[in-house]
Amino acid sequence: MNTGLFRFSAVINPEMYLKDPESSLLGKNIIRESVQMINELGFEGFTFKKLSQRIGTTEASVYRYFENKNKLLLYLTSWYWAWIEYQLALINANINDPCLKLWNAIAVLSNRKLTDMQGPGDINGLFDIICVESSKSYFVKDVDSLNSQGFFYNYKRIVANIREIILQIDPGYATPNMLISTIIEGIHHQLYFAIHLPSLTDTPPNEDYLEDFYYKLAISSIQNQNNLK
Amino acid sequence: MNTGLFRFSAVINPEMYLKDPESSLLGKNIIRESVQMINELGFEGFTFKKLSQRIGTTEASVYRYFENKNKLLLYLTSWYWAWIEYQLALINANINDPCLKLWNAIAVLSNRKLTDMQGPGDINGLFDIICVESSKSYFVKDVDSLNSQGFFYNYKRIVANIREIILQIDPGYATPNMLISTIIEGIHHQLYFAIHLPSLTDTPPNEDYLEDFYYKLAISSIQNQNNLK
DNA sequence: CGTTAATCGATAGTATTACTATTATTTAAC
DNA sequence: GTTAAATAATAGTAATACTATCGATTAACG
Numbered sequence: 309m310n311t312g313l314f315r316f317s318a319v320i321n322p323e324m325y326l327k328d329p330e331s332s333l334l335g336k337n338i339i340r341e342s343v344q345m346i347n348e349l350g351f352e353g354f355t356f357k358k359l360s361q362r363i364g365t366t367e368a369s370v371y372r373y374f375e376n377k378n379k380l381l382l383y384l385t386s387w388y389w390a391w392i393e394y395q396l397a398l399i400n401a402n403i404n405d406p407c408l409k410l411w412n413a414i415a416v417l418s419n420r421k422l423t424d425m426q427g428p429g430d431i432n433g434l435f436d437i438i439c440v441e442s443s444k445s446y447f448v449k450d451v452d453s454l455n456s457q458g459f460f461y462n463y464k465r466i467v468a469n470i471r472e473i474i475l476q477i478d479p480g481y482a483t484p485n486m487l488i489s490t491i492i493e494g495i496h497h498q499l500y501f502a503i504h505l506p507s508l509t510d511t512p513p514n515e516d517y518l519e520d521f522y523y524k525l526a527i528s529s530i531q532n533q534n535n536l537k
Numbered sequence: 538m539n540t541g542l543f544r545f546s547a548v549i550n551p552e553m554y555l556k557d558p559e560s561s562l563l564g565k566n567i568i569r570e571s572v573q574m575i576n577e578l579g580f581e582g583f584t585f586k587k588l589s590q591r592i593g594t595t596e597a598s599v600y601r602y603f604e605n606k607n608k609l610l611l612y613l614t615s616w617y618w619a620w621i622e623y624q625l626a627l628i629n630a631n632i633n634d635p636c637l638k639l640w641n642a643i644a645v646l647s648n649r650k651l652t653d654m655q656g657p658g659d660i661n662g663l664f665d666i667i668c669v670e671s672s673k674s675y676f677v678k679d680v681d682s683l684n685s686q687g688f689f690y691n692y693k694r695i696v697a698n699i700r701e702i703i704l705q706i707d708p709g710y711a712t713p714n715m716l717i718s719t720i721i722e723g724i725h726h727q728l729y730f731a732i733h734l735p736s737l738t739d740t741p742p743n744e745d746y747l748e749d750f751y752y753k754l755a756i757s758s759i760q761n762q763n764n765l766k
Numbered sequence: 767c768g769t770t771a772a773t774c775g776a777t778a779g780t781a782t783t784a785c786t787a788t789t790a791t792t793t794a795a796c
Numbered sequence: 797g798t799t800a801a802a803t804a805a806t807a808g809t810a811a812t813a814c815t816a817t818c819g820a821t822t823a824a825c826g
Binding site: 584585586604605606 | 811812813814815816
């Protein structure tokens with residue numbers, strides 16, 4: 309619950325929707341229930357028809373908000389990255405140690421360090437969608453067109469954001485973008501593998517094994533880049 | 538061209554197909570053209586109808602070989618991993634240094650060190666499918682059922698294979714599976730990002746930047762796991 | 767040489783998906 | 797109280813993802 313005098317509001321490229329889902333009750337229902345249903349049915353099994361039946365409206369009404377379900381997925385992922393940007397700003401406010409900042413960032417990306425301010429909607433359900441379905445928003449034939457329309461801007465901002473932290477640790481580190489995107493996608497994969505394909509990951513020895521693994525991976529890569537033959 | 542007296546043959550779980558595509562000319566056409574068409578149209582745009590028109594047969598005939606296009610994708614990815622297992626065996630035959638073995642493995646996984654023995658079919662086209670589409674074979678609602686039927690066995694074998702190399706470098710390394718699956722998925726992502734979302738990766742400074750990055754990442758993680766606070 | 771079985775092509779048909787269009791009704795805005 | 801906007805209701809289309817049936821061809825076997 310948000311009891312404060314300000315609240316989080318995601319900045320989303322308006323071209324992702326036909327009508328702003330935040331602007332009406334129906335729009336909010338579309339967002340809330342689509343998160344639920346994508347997790348229940350998987351993105352392939354999810355359709356606007358099923359969604360409209362569940363929220364007691366018609367397919368045509370849903371289509372007035374989103375061109376198709378891929379655009380809806382793009383909207384959800386962009387919303388998530390805006391939320392992450394906000395979480396990063398909060399958790400690293402007034403912190404100077406760049407290593408701690410990196411640790412915090414990795415914890416936030418692992419959905420572990422959530423500030424007490426709750427997000428609107430089901431943020432855990434949304435995180436599950438990010439882990440399982442979000443790569444389907446860019447592994448598509450029209451990725452270049454989507455990219456030129458700025459549909460991946462929110463994701464890119466997070467990568468740029470964490471790149472600055474890494475460069476604070478070592479301004480000479482050569483491949484910060486590769487490191488960050490490897491870690492982000494890695495977190496999502498490992499969480500999925502832990503549930504569905506456990507032999508592709510390792511049994512968690514402790515609570516924060518995931519942050520631990522990726523933080524150490526990052527730090528050792530940064531520190532060792534010039535020490536290896 | 539294979540001019541030798543033995544040739545590569547992939548071992549695939551027979552439950553992935555209804556009729557072995559290797560057993561007939563039509564089956565081989567299905568495999569060859571589906572690799573082409575999935576790359577041209579993307580997996581979502583690819584249909585059995587379009588495939589059958591292209592190879593001059595009927596939809597029903599294609600359905601006699603594969604239950605649906607997801608099973609075909611599973612077949613293609615399994616075929617790829619069998620091919621990789623064979624490549625790994627060749628490139629690391631008679632090599633003792635586990636670090637060199639790891640480097641070779643990462644080079645093979647990056648589609649860079651191909652032995653002179655050509656694989657049947659378009660291995661580069663298949664590799665593109667692996668980078669872009671293969672995660673869609675496990676990010677599905679019925680992943681657990683597919684997994685229990687052994688449909689990801691060939692992938693798991695590669696991970697187990699490279700885990701042994703890592704444990705040769707350091708028998709005490711705690712998270713070899715996480716490291717390997719992170720690297721494998723990372724390679725595929727970075728190659729895709731380099732073409733379509735370049736701000737999520739870094740501009741390649743040299744030819745083997747990708748192997749270089751992931752090899753250093755692996756080695757520094759292995760060497761440093763106990764040196765960090 | 768003839769029978770049988772397997773394979774494939776041809777055709778047809780169904781349920782679902784992914785939309786688009788139209789109209790009437792309700793709600794909100796001024 | 798009028799006007800405009802939003803939505804519900806209905807209908808319809810093209811494509812997708814299959815399934816079923818039926819001959820024609822080929823191969824396998826005795």
